[in-house]
Amino acid sequence: MSGILMRASVSALALVFVVGLVAALLDAPPPDIALREAVEARMDQSGVKHPVTAVLLNFRGYDTLLEVGVLLLALIAMLAVSASSEDAREPIAGSTDPVLRTLASIGVPVMLLASVYLLWAGAFRPGGAFQAGAVLAAAAVLQYLAGMTRGWAAPGKCLRLGLAAGFLVFIGVAAAQLNGRALLQFPPAWAGSLILLIEAALTVSLGLILAGLFLFVSREVGDSEASKGRDPGPGTRDPVQAAGFGPGAPALRGSVDERDRDARSAGMGQAGDGGVP
Amino acid sequence: MTEWLPWLILLPLLWATAAFLLGPGRGARLAIGTTAVQLALAFALAFELGSGSGAPVHRVGGWGAPLGIDLVADGLSALILILTQLVALPLFVYARIYFAAAAPAWFWPLAGFLVAGMNALVLSADLFNLYVTLEIVGLAAVGLVAMGGTAGQLAAALRYLLATLVGSGMYLLGVALVYGSYGTVSIATLTPLVSAGAPLAVWFAGGLLLIGLMVKTALFPFHGWLPPAHGGAPAPVSALVSALVVKASFYLILRLWLGPFAAMAEVAAALPAVLGAAAILWGSWRAVRAQRLKALVAWSTVAQVGYLFLIFPLLGADQLALHAGGMQVLAHGLAKAAMFASVGVLIQATGRDAVAGVAGVAACLPLTLFAFGLAGVTLMGLPPSGGFLAKWLLIEAALLRGRWDMVIVVFAGGLLAATYVFRVLQQAFLATPGGEALRVDRRRLATLEWTAFALAVASILVGLRGMEILRLLGVGA
Amino acid sequence: MSTGLIFACVGVVLFAMGMAGVLLLEHLLRRILAFNLMGSGAFLVMVGFAQRMDVPDPVPQAMVLTGIVVAVAATALALALARRLHALTGKYTLPPAADD
Numbered sequence: 001m002s003g004i005l006m007r008a009s010v011s012a013l014a015l016v017f018v019v020g021l022v023a024a025l026l027d028a029p030p031p032d033i034a035l036r037e038a039v040e041a042r043m044d045q046s047g048v049k050h051p052v053t054a055v056l057l058n059f060r061g062y063d064t065l066l067e068v069g070v071l072l073l074a075l076i077a078m079l080a081v082s083a084s085s086e087d088a089r090e091p092i093a094g095s096t097d098p099v100l101r102t103l104a105s106i107g108v109p110v111m112l113l114a115s116v117y118l119l120w121a122g123a124f125r126p127g128g129a130f131q132a133g134a135v136l137a138a139a140a141v142l143q144y145l146a147g148m149t150r151g152w153a154a155p156g157k158c159l160r161l162g163l164a165a166g167f168l169v170f171i172g173v174a175a176a177q178l179n180g181r182a183l184l185q186f187p188p189a190w191a192g193s194l195i196l197l198i199e200a201a202l203t204v205s206l207g208l209i210l211a212g213l214f215l216f217v218s219r220e221v222g223d224s225e226a227s228k229g230r231d232p233g234p235g236t237r238d239p240v241q242a243a244g245f246g247p248g249a250p251a252l253r254g255s256v257d258e259r260d261r262d263a264r265s266a267g268m269g270q271a272g273d274g275g276v277p
Numbered sequence: 278m279t280e281w282l283p284w285l286i287l288l289p290l291l292w293a294t295a296a297f298l299l300g301p302g303r304g305a306r307l308a309i310g311t312t313a314v315q316l317a318l319a320f321a322l323a324f325e326l327g328s329g330s331g332a333p334v335h336r337v338g339g340w341g342a343p344l345g346i347d348l349v350a351d352g353l354s355a356l357i358l359i360l361t362q363l364v365a366l367p368l369f370v371y372a373r374i375y376f377a378a379a380a381p382a383w384f385w386p387l388a389g390f391l392v393a394g395m396n397a398l399v400l401s402a403d404l405f406n407l408y409v410t411l412e413i414v415g416l417a418a419v420g421l422v423a424m425g426g427t428a429g430q431l432a433a434a435l436r437y438l439l440a441t442l443v444g445s446g447m448y449l450l451g452v453a454l455v456y457g458s459y460g461t462v463s464i465a466t467l468t469p470l471v472s473a474g475a476p477l478a479v480w481f482a483g484g485l486l487l488i489g490l491m492v493k494t495a496l497f498p499f500h501g502w503l504p505p506a507h508g509g510a511p512a513p514v515s516a517l518v519s520a521l522v523v524k525a526s527f528y529l530i531l532r533l534w535l536g537p538f539a540a541m542a543e544v545a546a547a548l549p550a551v552l553g554a555a556a557i558l559w560g561s562w563r564a565v566r567a568q569r570l571k572a573l574v575a576w577s578t579v580a581q582v583g584y585l586f587l588i589f590p591l592l593g594a595d596q597l598a599l600h601a602g603g604m605q606v607l608a609h610g611l612a613k614a615a616m617f618a619s620v621g622v623l624i625q626a627t628g629r630d631a632v633a634g635v636a637g638v639a640a641c642l643p644l645t646l647f648a649f650g651l652a653g654v655t656l657m658g659l660p661p662s663g664g665f666l667a668k669w670l671l672i673e674a675a676l677l678r679g680r681w682d683m684v685i686v687v688f689a690g691g692l693l694a695a696t697y698v699f700r701v702l703q704q705a706f707l708a709t710p711g712g713e714a715l716r717v718d719r720r721r722l723a724t725l726e727w728t729a730f731a732l733a734v735a736s737i738l739v740g741l742r743g744m745e746i747l748r749l750l751g752v753g754a
Numbered sequence: 755m756s757t758g759l760i761f762a763c764v765g766v767v768l769f770a771m772g773m774a775g776v777l778l779l780e781h782l783l784r785r786i787l788a789f790n791l792m793g794s795g796a797f798l799v800m801v802g803f804a805q806r807m808d809v810p811d812p813v814p815q816a817m818v819l820t821g822i823v824v825a826v827a828a829t830a831l832a833l834a835l836a837r838r839l840h841a842l843t844g845k846y847t848l849p850p851a852a853d854d
Contacts, residue, residue, distance in 0.1 A: 010777055014770040021766045024477035025759060025803055031460035032470055036811040038344045051812035052819070060816060062337040062346045066397060066409045067820045069290060073390045073413060074827035076297055077420025078834040080383040081431070130823060157300070164294050171294075175287055183283040183348075185339040213830040217837060405817050412824050416831060423835055428842040432849050435782065435835045442789050442828055443776055449821060450769055450796040456814060457762070457803030478803075505851045 047191025049124040056128065057195045061184045065174055068167050068202060071209050075163065078216060079154070096147040104146035111139035119203050123192070129166075129199040133206025140211035152215040163212065166205025170198050279335040281318065282348055285358060286397045288315055293389025302380035305373040308389060312369055315396070316362035323355045323749055332753035334402075342403065342463030349402040349465070351753030353603060356746065357528055360607050361395045363735065364520045364614045371618055371728040372513035375625075381424045381511075391417035391517065398525050404452045404462040407529060408445060411493070415441040418522045421514045422506045433505035440492055440502040444526070447489030454482035467537040475541065483538050487545065493526035496549070496586055497556035500579045504563070508575035512621025515571060519578045520614040524606050527585050531602060534589065546590040553586030554686045561693030565700065569630045570620045573697055574613070577656060580690060581609045584671065587683055591674040596751065601670035603750045607739050608663025612655035615732035619649040622725045626717045632701060637709035641717045644726045646705050651733035653698030655740075658691045663739035758806035765798025782836040782846045786829060793825040 039051050039059065046054035056064050115135040122128030143149045155163065173194055174184045186194050292311040296304025326332070332351040341347065350358075369388070376384060394413030401407050419441065423434030456462050458479050459470050471479060495503040507519045530549075534542045560580030567573035584605050591598035622645040627634045639646055655664035668687055675683040709715055719726075739746060768791050775788025797818045804814040840846050 007778055010774050014774045018766055018770045021478070021481050022763045024481050025457075025762050025766065025799075025806075026755070028458060028476050028478045028803070028806075030807065031456075031458060031804075033343060033460035033466070034811075035343060035460055035813045036809070039812055042340070042344065052815050055812045055816035056819060058338060059340055059344050060346060060406075060813070060820075063406055063409055063817070063820050066406070066413060067823050069390065069393070070409065070412055070416065070824050070827045072294070072297075073387070073416050073420070074831045076383050076386045076390075077416055077423070077831050080381065080387060080420050080424045081426060081434075081831075081834050081838050130819065154301075157298075160298050160300075164298055167290075168294060171287060171290060175283070178280060178283060180280065182280075182335060182339045183287075183337045185337075210826075213826075217830075217834050405820075409820065409824060412828065416828060419831065419835075423838075426838070428839060428849075431835055431839040431842065433851075435832065435839065436848060436851065438828070438832055438835065439776060439785060439789070442832075443773065443792070446769070446773070446789070446792045446796060449793070450799060453796055453800035453803060453814075456800065456817075457806070460804075462817075501851065 045188045045191070047186060047188065047193075047195050048122075050122065050126070052126070053122050053128050053195075057198065058184075058186065058191060061174075065170050065184070068170060068206070071206065072164060072167050075209050075212050075216075078213065082216065100146045101148065104142050104148060108139045108143055108148075111135050111142070115139070115203065115207070119199055122199060123196070129202035129206060132199075132203040134210055136203065136207030137210030137214070140207070141214050144215055152212060155212070155216075159208070162208050163205055166198075166202040169201035173198055279333040279348075282322070282333060282335045282350060282400065283337075285315060285318055285322075286393055286400065288318075289389045289393035289396060293386045293393060296385035296389060297383070301382035302376075302384075304385035304389075305369070308385050309366065309369045309373065312362055312366045312392070315392070316359075316366055319355065319358040319362050322350055323359060326350070326352055326355050326752040327745075327749055329752075335400075343461035343466045346401070346403040346406050347463065347465065348400040349753075350400055352750045353528070353531070353753075354399045355749060355752070356603055356607060357399045357524065358396060360524070360610045361392060361399070361521055364610055364732070365392050365517070367728040367731050368513055368516050368520075368614055368618065371516075371621075371725055374724045375511070375513050375621060384421070384424060384514075387417050387420045387424070388517065391421065391521070395521055395525055399528060402464045404455060404464065404467075406462075408449055408452055411445055411448065411526070411529070414522055414525050415445065415493070418518045421518065422510045424514065425509075425511055429505075430509050433502075433509045437502045437506040440499070444489045444492035444499075447485045447492070451482040451485035451489060454478050454485070458482065464532070464536050468539075471537045471540060473540040473544075480541065483541050483545075486533060486538075487530065487549075490526045490530045491549070491552070494523050494530065494582060494585075495579060496582060497552050497559055497579065500556065500560070500582075503579055504572055504575040506575075507578060508569065508572040512571070512617050512624065515575070516614040516617035516621070519575065519617060520610040523578065523582055524610060527582070527606070531599075535592070535599075542589075546592075549586040549589040550683070553583040553589075554683070556580060556583030556586070557686055557690040558583075558693070561690055561697065564697040565693055567697070568632060570623060570632055570635070570701070571617070571630055573632060573701070574616050574620055577616070577694065577697065578609075578613060580694070581605070581613070581656060584609075584667070584687070584690070587671060587686070588674070591671070591678060591680070591683075593674075595674070595677070597670050597674035597677070600747045600750055601667050601674060604663055604667035604670060604739070604743065604746065607746065608655050608667050608736050611732055611736035611739065612652040612662075612664060615648055615652040615729050615736060616656075618725070618729035618732060619645045619652065622722055622729060623649075625725070626715065626722065632704055635701060635705045636707040637705075637715040638717075639706045641715050641719070642722070642726065644730055645722075646702065648726070648730040648733040650698070650702060651730075651737055653694070653702070655733075655736040657694040657698060658687075661740045662737045663743070664736070666740045666743045756806050756808045758802045758804075758808055761802030762799045762806065763802075765795045765800075765802055767795070768792070768798065769795030771795075780847050782832075782839070782848065786832045786836065789832070790825065790829060793821070797821055 046058045048054050115132040118127040119132040177185045288311050292307050335348040338345045394410050398410035419434050419438045492499040507515050557580050560576050564573050564576035588598040588602040623635050624630045655662040658664045658668035672684050772788045772792025776785050779785050800814050800818050805811050
């Protein structure tokens with residue numbers, strides 16, 4: 001009963017909110033400041049020719065610096081959550097559908113090329129490091145889904161360096177002028193090259209981070225599905241078998257999972273201080 | 278001097294990333310060393326402000342608002358910067374020992390991002406940039422809460438994440454409406470533009486910003502996510518998030534309330550105070566009834582956040598309420614960190630997280646119990662603590678405006694706080710159920726005990742150094 | 755009514771739907787999707803309302819790009835937490851909070 005009441009009241013509130021705010025939007029006078037004029041006036045000092053890139057990496061570059069930090073932070077937080085399970089099992093590979101595989105083997109090189117183009121295009125038309133990095137990440141995910149690479153285990157030193165490199169280069173360039181001038185202040189003559197340097201480093205790191213957000217998680221697909229003993233569909237062969245674990249492997253995995261789960265649920269009831277030595 | 282202002286943000290970002298590169302569980306010494314440097318920078322900033330040079334502005338990229346983003350440090354920001362580093366430094370020393378046996382893999386990078394987010398938030402003067410900093414603080418806090426990996430902690434972290442995302446979603450829509458209405462998100466540029474006669478969209482924006490940030494501050498009735506999150510995490514994490522994270526969104530409410538939305542805020546002044554009073558009474562009551570130690574301390578945070586919101590109808594030219602708010606932020610931050618830290622020692626010593634379980638600790642852990650008691654003195658508002666000064670200023674401001682109802686709420690909250698603090702102390706002086714003395718490895722716990730004690734002493738000392746702190750708060754306000 | 759305003763009004767509807775979804779739904783995946791709907795609504799308001807004169811303005815466009823990346827990061831973390839919880843409890847719903 002209280003559920004229905006809650007539903008009704010939230011829906012009613014949402015409706016009032018929508019009607020009120022739409023009325024407010026329709027009624028709004030024009031804004032006092034036209035920031036796009038300021039952007040246009042300073043475009044020649046920004047080092048790039050596309051206004052959105054100029055705002056993203058120069059005028060409001062500080063937002064972008066912190067935003068790369070947010071992505072890295074989300075990845076670390078994600079690792080912290082899965083690392084706590086001390087799951088040392090081998091990462092599993094995805095499907096081995098021949099059609100998907102062929103498509104991926106053609107698609108991935110094209111995507112790499114597209115990513116480089118997007119990076120280069122960012123200076124004068126829609127594009128840039130985030131789009132390029134997203135395409136790179138999509139290529140990695142496609143490869144994974146096609147069974148051409150494995151999901152990622154806990155990152156080693158090189159991978160961690162790759163994940164953090166873009167952020168570090170960005171901070172380095174941002175702080176370079178700090179002695180005497182301001183954070184992220186680029187000399188107009190150098191702005192173009194510095195932005196390209198940041199964007200190139202970011203493309204690699206963002207590609208790795210975005211791929212990592214998917215591929216580190218994928219590690220656990222086997223976890224939950226194998227423990228339920230679900231039969232893999234006809235279209236996809238069992239990923240564990242495909243990865244060369246032999247026909248006996250799935251049953252073994254299932255039992256390991258069950259033991260794991262028992263151990264975990266036993267520890268579940270205790271209070272938060274699981275880490276007490 | 279504005280040249281080194283960004284280092285307060287860059288340093289923690291750098292050590293967080295370096296700790297990530299070093300590998301799982303590594304980076305403790307780097308974190309502690311760099312946080313000490315940040316603390317020195319924060320104090321240097323406060324001295325600079327105290328010498329009357331006005332609030333420094335750092336124009337990122339050299340553009341200046343509204344095209345670029347400005348970093349601004351006034352007295353209020355300096356106060357929270359000092360609080361952040363002052364709480365973080367002893368807690369990092371504490372965490373290094375606490376996690377010595379089984380270090381969670383990525384505590385140090387997450388803690389670094391949390392501190393960086395706090396510092397960036399406090400220095401930013403741009404509504405959209407503040408949204409990004411809010412998300413850094415929120416995601417880092419959620420990651421820290423979830424780090425333990427038990428089902429209970431994951432559920433608490435998810436509840437927290439959904440609440441904080443709803444809060445920042447509302448904040449973001451508010452920012453979108455502000456930008457659409459005025460064409461800028463710079464606080465300094467907005468302040469002269471917004472008036473009580475603003476279009477309806479701006480009123481919606483103000484409401485969304487206020488409620489979104491209240492959700493993030495866990496003000497009653499949006500507090501549901503806080504007790505499981507703060508009460509379920511490992512003790513050093515509880516201490517960090519309870520002392521700092523809720524203060525970040527409160528700081529932002531205060532900043533907007535006194536800044537761009539000052540003209541509109543008077544209409545809504547009663548609302549935060551009513552909710553704050555409800556938070557004090559309900560949070561304290563739940564703390565009195567709590568069975569677990571950390572749940573008790575977490576519910577006490579819900580109550581202490583309530584005091585912060587009592588100040589809004591009292592804000593005025595005499596600055597009494599502003600001083601009360603600033604003092605409460607500082608005193609509660611230090612006291613709550615001390616309380617969670619000492620509770621962490623008690624839990625390690627007795628092996629369980631229960632109020633009933635602390636019987637007998639008075640004999641073997643007097644220092645920890647003393648730290649808990651001192652922190653309790655601040656929460657109750659007894660002299661000479663910082664909490665006393667905060668509540669004294671609050672009562673003075675309330676009396677000046679004839680608000681007897683608020684005075685009663687403050688006294689009732691103090692009495693309830695005394696009840697839940699003494700519940701623990703009384704239990705601690707009882708004999709253990711079996712009658713035998715509790716065996717504790719005091720040498721292993723010594724660092725933990727002393728850091729908790731240092732934080733508790735600091736929460737008292739800020740009351741004794743009240744005049745300097747209040748003068749600092751006045752700079753640029 | 756300009757194109758920008760239509761986008762903004764649709765954004766308001768999406769935001770309200772998403773918010774109601776986060777509050778009312780139980781399945782975690784749906785709640786995370788609802789949060790994304792809410793975020794998309796806010797982004798639409800940001801670009802639509804600011805460009806209601808149908809003159810392009812790069813500043814809200816850049817801010818929305820930043821916002822999208824932040825939303826992606828938050829969504830990834832939420833999904834990771836939800837899947838971890840599912841691996842431990844076998845459920846995609848939050849257990850009732852036991853907080854004292």
